[in-house]
Amino acid sequence: MTTSDESRLRQLGILAVLVLLTETAPLELSLVYPAARSLAESFGSAGADAVTGAVSLAAVACIPLLGRVADVVGKKRVLLWSGAVFAVGSLLCATAGSLPLVLLGRVLQGAVGGALAVAYAIVRDTFPRHRVPVALGVVSSGIGISGITAPFLGGVLVDRYGYRGVFWFLFALSVLVLPLAAAALPEDRHPSCGTAARRRQLDVPGGLLLGMAAASLVWGLSAGVRSGWAAPGALAALPTALLLAVGFWRRERGRSDPAIDLGLLATPAVRATLLTAALTTAGTSTVAYLLPQLLQTPRQEGLGYAFGLTALAAAGWTFTQGIGSLAGGPIGGLLARRRGPRRTALAAQALVAIGALGFTALPGQRGVVLLLGLVFGFGTGLAYVAFANLITEAVPDERAATGTALIAVTNQLGAAAGASVLASVRTSYPVGPNGTVFAGTGYQLAFACAAVAAVLALLTTLRMRHGRTPATGGAATRHASSSATAHAESGTTKEMI
Structure with missing residues (x-):
């Protein structure tokens, strides 16, 4: 076997482990979504929304710190430690008997929110520049894998064990994956600093x-x-x-x-990327959170849309979202490399808007729901890899993890806003005294809000000047940074002369 073949096999192994490790972040959302009705039965609709959104809000605080620590003490260490904290949080959620303890467990699970951002930085450090855009798409495809398997797995776990079964599974998955990551992931290329320096550079x-x-x-x-x-x-x-x-x-x-380098926000490319990402993610999370609840709504008189499906049966109506998202990751990477990440983002936002608008009709046929889910899911997959490439092109190498942490924070804020704010629109139309069933008008309005968010994101991307050329994996940013440094040094030399 040649050295080139060995290098490719090693890179494939790293990608496989990164997908498995970062899968915990989307799984903790996509597995909990089918459990929303079970959570509502135990803690009420507001409690279920809080449990769903808490992990994203905790991740907002953790991600900047993880990105900063990853740049200082090492990306591999950060991934392993955050995975361990996630496992503790999963165990607490599985065993807790009260809402405050479940919320505490979800806050601990938020530690893994920055795993995808750190994984992106590992890809940028490890892979040749021309392979980075596609590799980012493969890592992002883990979101699609969870989208395919999570509805069925979550359905089985929820139908048999309630919401606790979901958290027991997440705990077991963490215990299995962490040793693999410890063995397979590469050590960081740059030596870490001393303990005192690390403490100075961590703004808790x-x-x-x-x-x-x-x-x-x-x-x-x-x-x-x-x-x-x-x-x-x-x-x-x-x-x-x-x-x-x-x-x-x-x-x-x-x-x-x-904690977050505000200097990066002075860059128009970074600001535009974060805004369009937040709007898009708010739309995608709203639909992903509400659709299983819509399908699981018990049949009752005067509620024409209610299907009364079990959590497992509902998975048979929603799994195409995962198929579309899985395909969108690598295809989005290729599109970004050939046509530019801006075009990838525009396609993603158009598809998300179409899917969300389609769901406002509350379609009653399984085939229609499957088709809309495929379109919506493909847009979701394209979106994640588009934003990853846009932010990668916008920041220099030495701030890679910090920059990708910004996009991860934005995605988590969008997810929290979608699940906790836009989804709350449905609660204005309650049906019955228990506050867990809502009229179709509420769901229609929430889906319409998701579509509006996607359209606003599309309009933002249309105005974006960044990302119009083929993605380079950060090479353009690196060269520009080097040229700027050389220019500054030249100017300094002239002054000295």
């Missing part, structure tokens, strides 16, 4: 301020949608979110070791 208070600001914002918006903008929850949470956000900005401004 900044990360907590960001996470609490995001949680307060999502909570306040959700309370406003559910109970009105004059409700105590909205009146208290929204000003709190503003104060925390201001505190975060004041702390991070000018720091040498920020």
Whole structure:
């Protein structure tokens, strides 16, 4: 076997392990979505929404810290430690008997939210530049694998064991995958710094301020949608979110070791990428969260859309979302490399909008739902790889993990907004006294909000000047950075002369 063949096999092995390891992040969402009705029966509709959104909000605080630590102490270490914390959180959710303890477990599960961003950085460090765009698509395809298997697996677990079965499975998966990752992933190319330097470069208070600001914002918006903008929850949470956000900005401004490098936000390419990603993810998460609940709504008089499916039967109506997403990952990588990531994002957002609009009709035929799910899922897969390539093109090598952490934070904020805010629109149309069943009008309005979010994302991408040329895997950014450095050094030399 030649050295080239050995290198390719090694890269394939790294990709396989990264897909398995990062699969825990999408699984904790796609497995919990089918369990939403089981959670609502135990904790009410508001409690189920909180359990679903809590992990994304916790990830908002963890991801910037993980990205920063990954750049300092090593990406492999960060992946392994975050996976271990996720396992502890899964065990707590599986055994907890009260909503506060389940929420605490979900907060611990949020530690794995940055795994995909760190995995992207490992790909950028390990693979030749010309293979990076496609490799990012393969890693992103893990989201599609979970989309195919999770509805069926979640259906079996929920129907037999309730929501606890989902968390027991996530715990077992973590225990199996972590040793594989420890053996297969490469050590970082750059030696880590000393312990004192690591502590100086880790801004925990900044990360907590960001996470609490995001949680307060999502909570306040959700309370406003559910109970009105004059409700105590909205009146208290929204000003709190503003104060925390201001505190975060004041702390991070000018720091040498920020939780999030605000200097990156000064780049128009980064700002545009984050905005379009947040809008798109809000739309995709809304549909993915609500569709299983729609299909599992018990049949009752006056509720024409209700199918009364079990969680497993509902999987037979939604699995094409995963097929589409799985195909969208590598195809999106090829499209980004040949036509540019901006075109990939535009195609993704158009497909997501079409799928969401289709679901507003509350289709009653399985074939229609399967077709819409395929279109919607393909758009979702394209979206993730488009945003990964857009942000990779926008940041230099030495800030790779920090930059990809930004896109991961944005995706988590979008997911929390979709599941907790846009999905809350349906609660304005309750049916019955228990508050877990809602009229079709509520679901239609929520799906329409998802479509509007996707259209706004598309309009944002149309104005984007970044990503119009074929993706380079960050090579263009690296060369530009080197040229800028050389120019600065030349200028310094002239001044000295």
